[in-house]
Amino acid sequence: ELQTTETDGQMLQRVMPDLMGMKNVLVINDEAHHCYRHKVTPEGILGDEDVEAEEKEEAEKNSEAARLWISGIEAVKRKLDVRIVFDLSATPFFLRGSGYAEGTLFPWTVCDFSLMDAIECGIVKLPRVPVADNVPGTDMPIYRQLWEHIGKKMPKKGRGKSGALDPLNLPVELQTALDALYGHYQKTYALWQQENIGVPPVFIAVCNNTSTSKLVHDYVSGFYRVGEDGKTPVHHAGRFELFRNYDDSGNRFARPRTLLIDSEQLESGEALDKDFREMATEEIERFRREMIERGDVEKARKITDQDLLREVMNTVGKEGKLGEPIRCVVSVSMLTEGWDANTVTHILGVRAFGTQLLCEQVVGRGLRRQSYDLDEDGLLSVEYADILGIPFDFTAKPVVAPPKPPRPIIHVFAIRPERDVLAIRFPRVEGYRVELPEAGLSARFTKDSALRLTPKLVGPSIVRNEGIVGEGVTLNVEHLKDMRPATILFHLSRHLLFTKYRDPGADPKLHLFGQLKRIVRQWMDGGYLSCAGSTYPAQVLYREIADLACERIKSAITETLKGENQIKAILDAYNPEGSTAYVNFTTSKKTSWKTDPRKCHINWIVCDSDWEAEFCRVAEAHPRVRAYVKNQSLGFEVPYLMGSTPHKYLPDFIVQIDDGQPDLLNLIVEIKGFRGEDAKEKANTMRSYWIPGV
Incomplete structure (x- = not known):
């Protein structure tokens, strides 16, 4: 039979027939430090390096693997039109055998997060x-x-x-x-x-x-x-x-x-090397026998030696698997x-x-x-x-x-179908849309509308500078007390209008300026802006602080729109609803609560504090509580703004209560000690946006 070289099309048809006929292919190379076009040098793939025979063989394997990989992608590009290639690697460097100095960073690297960075980050x-x-x-x-x-x-x-x-x-x-x-x-x-x-x-x-x-x-x-x-x-x-x-008598352990x-060898897809096969014969047979004892008789008979060892290798450290005792x-x-x-x-x-x-x-x-x-x-x-x-x-x-x-590792999961009657469903909210009323704007301020300026929030307001010798000097921001309240009022109102009441790409709604200015004045005169630690009201105009203040004021305005269908929650287009039915994760946290099968869909509550564990006890003992769950790996998120920065708030618990109405009351519970500025934003968002929007 005449042997001929495959064309690009024949090779692709053999290797990846499902992709034939596609265009605009995107390629993601995992472990991409094995994919490059080697540099040809007069001295060969190792240049003038003095290496041992084993290292030379390893370099030649690296070079061959890289050539095969990059040639395959180039063939795909010629036939199927590759649009872009993303290389992913923990070590984006040329290997020995590439023709380049080993360890040289790939010149096409756009983001390098090294192992040392990962170690320092923990x-x-x-x-x-x-x-x-x-x-x-x-x-x-x-x-x-x-x-x-x-x-x-x-x-x-x-x-x-x-x-x-x-x-x-x-x-x-x-x-x-x-x-x-x-x-x-x-x-x-x-x-x-x-x-x-x-x-x-x-x-x-x-x-x-x-x-x-x-x-x-x-x-x-x-x-x-x-x-x-x-x-x-x-x-x-x-x-x-x-x-x-082996045991003390020389008998092999099971x-x-x-x-x-x-x-x-296992990853090559080829049969095991004869020498290695002889070395591992007893080992292979022991694992095959264990597979039979587990009940997989047919699988044990058909599985190849390399597949068996691969299964053992890939399950090292996993309970209940072949590799568990290793x-x-x-x-x-x-x-x-x-x-x-x-x-x-x-x-x-x-x-x-x-x-x-x-x-x-x-x-x-x-x-x-x-x-x-x-x-x-x-x-x-x-x-x-x-x-x-x-x-x-x-x-x-x-x-x-x-x-x-x-x-110790705890496996947390929903117990189905035995506890499905306790399942809790919730909306997956991505954002909010507020429709302004035709009537005038007003605000309903609460204690969470307050903003207290402190050195921790705005930065040190008194600084002592000294040299090695000579007289020192104290730096402060006392000059800011000279800014008139009317000036602060104007600039803060303008910021509120331009950042909170302006559609993207559109002109600001200037007709609202008078109403917003009136509301901002109420906020300032009502004592909701306060200063401590040698800070001054003028510092509320710092951009980040102004964003924070305007978000508090906007929440107070939105609070008055509840019940008028002016607030709409925007749901995730692909996953509009979440459920406790999908909870499945492992954790090593020590504080945990084994749930009452009559009150919770999942088997364990993983607690961040003793307070949360006490809450679980109270919830399970309360006669009106029908079901509850801890919001961990549940997917229940509440989008909110901290200043101008988007964040995701994860409430602690969802509790369903029988309040005598046809539908159960869903209560969102947060276990909180110290209430910082972020806690106020979360509470404002829940009250003013999420609850009325949902």
């Missing part, structure tokens, strides 16, 4: 790396650059080339590094056990090739080898009890604790990008790290946080990942911090 775990050790005379801690000290002692690629390798003969520096990291892992594991966390913490070892990975795997989990008589297999217990795959994986993952090369395990607490690098790019990519596999719940101060609590063997350039102080156990 949205990932904080990596802790070695900063000092007790070996004198070294510029860098040994475990910071472990491979420099053990690389020449480790086997080259291909287990067979080096003969029968002995896991017990690992370099002493590596063994000590494993001991040191495992010692801390033990403490972490014990804390997780105390806190009844359903899954164990995960220890990752990233190795340079299959030979090294097999040695490390056998060293930590145990192995068999032929005894001195050349016939009898002898069991060697794993170095670390928590990672052992569920392995340590996993040997080659993620690159405590240690020994990986060849890097773990798969996008691996979403969030239980990683320790990482060991047993390979070369030429650049910070590679360090970031490996370290990043273990930095996914377990919890994004805020603590009592409204901040993300710190989570750590302890790292050895990766020269990650991160400044850390040598502080001995005890490991902190993660909080």
Whole structure:
């Protein structure tokens, strides 16, 4: 049969037939640091870099993958007309083998939020790396650059080339590094056990090739080898009890604790390499047997070895899944990008790290946080990942911090259909439309209409300046007291007209100026504008403060329109209604309330304070309460303005009360201690816009 090269059209028809005939295609490249056109250099893809054979092979793979990816997109453009391509990557840098200096930022990058930025923001775990050790005379801690000290002692690629390798003969520096990291892992594991966390913490070892990975795997989990008589297999217990795959008698545990994986092979879609398949034979069969015991007999019979291992790998740290019992993952090369395990607490690098790019990519596999719940101060609590063997350039102080156990995870969801009678529905409001009455405007001011100017709101009003020597000076804003009240009244009324009573692109409604000025005068003369801490009324004309004042005044005007059908709520066009039926999330917050099945559609109420827990008790005990729910992951939002800035207000609770009317009364409840200016805006919006609009 004559073999010919596929045309672009034939290739696209084979790969993506559903898109054929489409135009104006938008492409989103995930992990786009693998997609680029390499630079051709006289020296080849590595230029004049002096690298080992394994690193060269890795560079060639990178180059081939990038060529294939970019060529495919170019083929789509020639046939289907690609309009735009968006590249998404946590590391938007050229890889080794691109022809460019490794780690060079892509020149088409428009937004760069680096790993260091993420660490400083607390949205990932904080990596802790070695900063000092007790070996004198070294510029860098040994475990910071472990491979420099053990690389020449480790086997080259291909287990067979080096003969029968002995896991017990690992370099002493590596063994000590494993001991040191495992010692801390033990403490972490014990804390997780105390806190009844359903899954164990995960220890990752990233190795340079299959030979090294097999040695490390056998060293930590145990192995068999032929005894001195050349016939009898002898069991060697794993170095670390928590990672052992065999019991004290040499029998394999039904569920392995340590996993040997080659993620690159699993993602290739090809059959497992023969050598790796032989290494992982027992492991694969154990997982297949477990799948049968779970009842998936047909699936276990049909599933391929690589699909089975992929399932285990992708479910590490997930309760009730094949990967649940895994405590240690020994990986060849890097773990798969996008691996979403969030239980990683320790990482060991047993390979070369030429650049910070590679360090970031490996370290990043273990930095996914377990919890994004805020603590009592409204901040993300710190989570750590302890790292050895990766020269990650991160400044850390040598502080001995005890490991902190993660909080237990609670699954919150609607109990259906048993409690569907308690479902609460609500409108999803996007905005408001206020139609002005034909009659004159008036206002109904309340205590929430008041605005108090303080140094906290407007900034310091008295400042003491001093130099190193000489006389100091006090700066203040006393000159603002000279502004006449009539001037303030005029400018504030004008701002109210131009910002609150003017349609987009239209002229201001000048005929309203007199009425608005009258209302503003009522607001000022009625004592709703006050000053404290050496502030002055003139400061209400600061743009941000003026926006705040005008919103308060407008709310008082809108308050008078209730009941006249002048206020309309604008609903979400695609999702106009929300419901408790869709609540489904997990949380690690400790304060929670198990709900009464007669009063709440969902199983748990996650409380932000003891006050909220007390409210749950009161609500469930009250005879008129028919149903209630906490507004968490419910989607109930109230749009409001804080000055000129749009915000979303999330009330605390919705309570349905039997008030004797045919329809239940829906009560919006907010549990509040200190009432700041934002709380007043929320209350004004609910009373003046949301309730009458809905």
